[in-house]
Amino acid sequence: MSKQNNRDKDLLTTLHNDWKQLDELGSPPIPTNHQMQEQLQMAKAAKRKAFQKELGIFVITALILLAAFTTAMFQAPMLFFVIQVSALIVAPIIFYTLHKSRTKQEGSILS
Incomplete structure (x- = not known):
């Protein structure tokens, strides 16, 4: 019987130590x-x-x-002016096209 009691006590002590270690792992240290x-x-x-x-x-x-x-x-100043003028013409067209397609998509989603 005493062997069984000693084994149980050892097992309880081991489990208690393991639980303490788990508690220490689970709670992070609070920084100062x-x-x-x-x-x-x-x-x-x-x-x-x-x-x-x-x-x-x-x-x-x-x-x-x-x-x-x-x-x-x-x-190449002439090339620069050609790029600027074409950008002034093409940019509003692209903006209008994108805005129009976006409005169509929003309308189809709401319908």
Whole structure:
């Protein structure tokens, strides 16, 4: 009988320790105020770095487009004016066509 009692006690002790470990795994540690401030500062720094990278890419792209525009303007001004005039004529036609097809689609969905 005592062997059975010892085995049961050992089993209960093992189960109790396992339950404690499961409880520790299930509840995440609550960060302190200092840790929260540190994480906030790191997030702000990462956001600032991403913004600066995006701004740099934007500025470089804008400068490349401006350089291409200026080169096209001075190298082939007649071609530039032809492209501008055709864009002024074609853009409203495309807008009207897209707007008309969009209105048709909305009408068919509602009907």
